[in-house]
Amino acid sequence: MTETEQLDEDGAIEAATEVLPLDAWHRAKGGRMVEFAGYWMPIQYEGIMAEHLWVREHAGLFDVSHMGQMLLSHEGGDMAALDAAVETLLPIDLSTLQMGMQRYSLLLAEDGGVLDDLMVSRWPDYLYLVVNGATKWDDIGHLREFLPDDIVINHLDDQALLALQGPGAAAALGRHVTGEWPLSALVFMRLGAFQIGGVPATISRSGYTGEDGFEISIPAEAAAAVADLLCAEPEVKPIGLGARDSLRLEAGLPLYGHDLDPAIDPVEGDLAFAISKRRREEGGFPGAARILGHLADGSPRKRVGLLVDGKMPVREGAKLFDGNTEIGVVTSGGFAPSVGAPIAMGYVPRDHAEPGTALAAEVRGKRVACTVAAMPFVPHNYVRKTGA
Amino acid sequence: MPRYYTEEHEWIDVDGDVATVGITDFAQGQLGDIVFVEVPDTGAELSQGGDAAVVESVKAASDVYAPVDGTVTEGNSQLEEDPALVNSDPEGEGWFFRLALSDKSQLDGLMDAKAYKAFCDAL
Numbered sequence: 001m002t003e004t005e006q007l008d009e010d011g012a013i014e015a016a017t018e019v020l021p022l023d024a025w026h027r028a029k030g031g032r033m034v035e036f037a038g039y040w041m042p043i044q045y046e047g048i049m050a051e052h053l054w055v056r057e058h059a060g061l062f063d064v065s066h067m068g069q070m071l072l073s074h075e076g077g078d079m080a081a082l083d084a085a086v087e088t089l090l091p092i093d094l095s096t097l098q099m100g101m102q103r104y105s106l107l108l109a110e111d112g113g114v115l116d117d118l119m120v121s122r123w124p125d126y127l128y129l130v131v132n133g134a135t136k137w138d139d140i141g142h143l144r145e146f147l148p149d150d151i152v153i154n155h156l157d158d159q160a161l162l163a164l165q166g167p168g169a170a171a172a173l174g175r176h177v178t179g180e181w182p183l184s185a186l187v188f189m190r191l192g193a194f195q196i197g198g199v200p201a202t203i204s205r206s207g208y209t210g211e212d213g214f215e216i217s218i219p220a221e222a223a224a225a226v227a228d229l230l231c232a233e234p235e236v237k238p239i240g241l242g243a244r245d246s247l248r249l250e251a252g253l254p255l256y257g258h259d260l261d262p263a264i265d266p267v268e269g270d271l272a273f274a275i276s277k278r279r280r281e282e283g284g285f286p287g288a289a290r291i292l293g294h295l296a297d298g299s300p301r302k303r304v305g306l307l308v309d310g311k312m313p314v315r316e317g318a319k320l321f322d323g324n325t326e327i328g329v330v331t332s333g334g335f336a337p338s339v340g341a342p343i344a345m346g347y348v349p350r351d352h353a354e355p356g357t358a359l360a361a362e363v364r365g366k367r368v369a370c371t372v373a374a375m376p377f378v379p380h381n382y383v384r385k386t387g388a
Numbered sequence: 389m390p391r392y393y394t395e396e397h398e399w400i401d402v403d404g405d406v407a408t409v410g411i412t413d414f415a416q417g418q419l420g421d422i423v424f425v426e427v428p429d430t431g432a433e434l435s436q437g438g439d440a441a442v443v444e445s446v447k448a449a450s451d452v453y454a455p456v457d458g459t460v461t462e463g464n465s466q467l468e469e470d471p472a473l474v475n476s477d478p479e480g481e482g483w484f485f486r487l488a489l490s491d492k493s494q495l496d497g498l499m500d501a502k503a504y505k506a507f508c509d510a511l
Contacts, residue, residue, distance in 0.1 A: 049446055240449050311471070315448075334447070335423035335446050337446070
């Protein structure tokens with residue numbers, strides 16, 4: 001991944017779209033490449049609908065190498081100091097994050113707004129973070145600014161990240177994984193070191209589709225060989241960003257920059273689960289006063305799911321109405337292949353957030369009836385017990 | 389019955405003073421799975437280059453423009469139930485709307501099949 005600069009028409013320097021390790025692999029597989037988060041990425045191969053349904057039935061391989069992977073460590077090896085420093089920026093309880101555990105957390109601004117959502121894992125001598133691609137440079141800047149100088153940030157920009165997702169993922173991956181433990185020792189939100197076809201791989205059982213699945217961190221130069229190995233399995237097809245978006249929407253998972261942004265706090269974002277019990281009691285994270293206040297009294301607005309009447313998709317930016325009063329906005333929406341209907345998520349006042357509340361969305365000047373719905377829209381299929 | 393094409397990837401079949409309009413096979417391939425089509429109401433007055441219909445794929449909504457001036461005589465009601473007709477038969481059963489032409493001379497500015505193929509090949 002080399003960063004290049006070019007002059008745009010106005011003579012200003014702008015970053016050129018970058019190429020990920022699997023670029024040629026995607027093109028050879030017929031991937032339709034689009035610019036996303038500063039990279040060329042495949043939006044689809046055979047078609048979003050077919051790819052989406054394939055993941056729900058079998059397994060799909062996603063290239064998510066645009067995401068930021070980093071290792072945080074303390075230069076003197078003091079893990080307690082590392083944990084304490086990280087807890088000043090995230091509302092996570094690292095005292096309960098044991099070796100090999102992974103947890104969803106939030107990078108918070110001083111006012112409690114969400115700067116990013118991310119995964120944190122415990123590894124010997126390190127915390128391993130996976131952050132969003134579009135925000136990774138800002139995240140690194142924020143961490144560097146606010147973490148003490150004895151905390152080392154190692155951006156793993158020579159690592160690719162693949163996600164293998166779907167009910168067939170464990171069987172397909174299991175045929176190629178060797179290691180100290182069997183792959184089945186990993187349950188949802190656990191992480192371990194393995195090899196895939198001899199390539200060292202850090203694998204977590206997690207993902208962004210609501211299905212069982214894995215995220216696989218491997219050296220960039222080995223990415224094509226590993227992708228070929230996995231796609232040779234009968235369960236596995238390559239899947240593009242389009243299906244990734246429709247799968248996560250059905251799973252009720254927010255997309256940063258759309259359903260979450262710096263103006264939204266975790267309670268508004270319906271992510272209160274990411275604020276650990278001890279941190280609720282002790283506070284001491286950015287925006288604690290606002291967030292703990294919202295936890296106690298409810299937030300003025302909340303992220304909700306919406307089932308849309310009829311067939312017309314309701315998309316990001318559509319205004320939401322109760323009668324003639326504008327009350328909120330859609331932040332993600334589209335046709336949901338596994339639901340067979342349009343769905344959306346958006347923000348509404350808390351007195352409109354109860355499932356079953358009837359609202360209307362405005363699309364091209366027309367009103368479309370929709371109903372607040374519990375999420376996920378499609379049940380999660382996470383594997384939480386060993387032996388499965 | 390002559391068929392014309394636009395640079396916005398619409399086709400127009402002309403039969404006397406009535407034209408049938410749809411999107412081309414190239415266009416449906418670019419859009420991907422079509423999940424919703426909004427066709428204009430009968431009686432709507434369309435002007436060349438103006439909004440005429442909306443086609444929505446899983447990923448995004450796209451406008452379809454009127455290739456020529458005219459008055460809508462019929463929208464394809466089959467697309468309401470089965471929008472995927474636009475994928476399976478874009479230049480046949482997947483037509484969008486029919487209109488009574490106001491100015492047939494506008495057809496002279498459109499492409500024929502050969503010119504449209506060359507246009508697509510150059511993209």
